[in-house]
Amino acid sequence: MDILAFGVQADEKPLMEKAFAGLHDIRCLDVFLTEATARIAAGHEIISTSVNADLGPDVLHTLAAGGTKLIAQRSTGFNNIDLGVAERLGLTVARVSYYSPYSVAEFAWTLAMAVNRRIVRASNRTRDFDFRLDGLMGRDLRGRTVGVLGTGKIGEAFTRIAHGFGMRLLGWDVAENPACLELGMKYVEKERLLAKSDLVSLHVPLLPATLRLLDATALRTMKDDAILVNSSRGGLIDTEALVAELRAGRFTGVGLDVYEAEAGLFFLDRSLEVVADDTLARLVTFPNVVVTSHQAYYTVDAVGQIIDTTVQNVLDYTAGRRSENVLVPAGS
Missing domain, CATH: 3.40.50.720 (NAD(P)-binding Rossmann-like Domain)
Structure with a gap:
């Protein structure tokens, strides 16, 4: 399965590619998910987003129309996601509930x-x-x-x-x-x-x-x-x-x-x-x-944990499992 990851930093990209190697193909983009970039996700069932992604109603509707089913956010916070709209659209949303x-x-x-x-x-x-x-x-x-x-x-x-x-x-x-x-x-x-x-x-x-x-x-x-x-x-x-x-x-x-x-x-x-x-x-x-520019979490230890959890969230989704990281489950 081909996964599209938005807002991937240069230091983060090789870690993402290594973590997903042998599991799923992943395409890392340095652009952030916004209303202007949401159409890029068309045809991707799974996308991964960063903390500053725009996951408001308009973007969520665009993602759903393009075939997206899972949003795997690479952060603990989820104040940028309209969970009510995601639920109505049948989108599964997962986050990273813990890192260093x-x-x-x-x-x-x-x-x-x-x-x-x-x-x-x-x-x-x-x-x-x-x-x-x-x-x-x-x-x-x-x-x-x-x-x-x-x-x-x-x-x-x-x-x-x-x-x-x-x-x-x-x-x-x-x-x-x-x-x-x-x-x-x-x-x-x-x-x-x-x-x-x-x-x-x-x-x-x-x-x-x-x-x-x-x-x-x-x-x-x-x-x-x-x-x-x-x-x-x-x-x-x-x-x-x-x-x-x-x-x-x-x-x-x-x-x-x-x-x-x-x-x-x-x-x-x-x-x-x-x-x-x-x-x-x-x-x-x-x-x-x-x-400073939202870099407090940016250590190799924390980013590694964030990526590992994101990989697990994807694996849980494809296997039909649900974990504590799921904010909006499939079919809710």
Whole structure:
């Protein structure tokens, strides 16, 4: 069976081809699934998509009309998929329910340390042989308070690192994680967490209930000198409100690996184009902000697990099996 994979990165392609070798033929495309590219899938019963694919109603109708039966998404998040429409069209949808939480947790800490210790500014200076320390002063994290919004697998891994730093631990989630409690975490209301934390890191999924979890009111609740890190989903933060707070001189640093309007920008080279997104353009100009392009998951370990699970999802589909990774089963 011939499988079409959208949005495959250059580093990812040989891993995909090796994983599917001897099982199914796979064609890897670097283009992302959008309304404009959906017709490419015509004739392919199985397609695989990336986290920034457009799987809204129009695209799903095009896929179904072209003969697609299985969508195997290579991510844990599925906020980009209209599951109700997929079900009505008889499309099977599967995702990767688990991969290395350490990849994201470690990268979140990379962002936190980069903005705290002004690593990007320091690196840019030394390239110009400017070795002054002016404006590079950071602060110790030991003894300070970290607030973790979302204490699932990734949040727990992030918390363990925070515990290693010797930080006070505050958590917020719909359910308390026993492992985090053993580390000394105290669960509090979101408003208290934001008001008391020197560092806030987001590790919740993007759902209707968490959309713009950090809105203008929530951002104003945070300490003026707090550090904010988001390595989960861009839609958790009201970015325009964040820009307003930054313009007011608030926050020691902000590290963002995700952006609420990243589709059509992230994973692509736009360096020779005029980017029309004024909010993003303003955001990247702040000296205390580091923006990366949704790469927190991008380790050989995590990507390998994502691909292996995608292969298994395809094998389960062709064998008529159903696993925990299936969001919309066949014939539902």
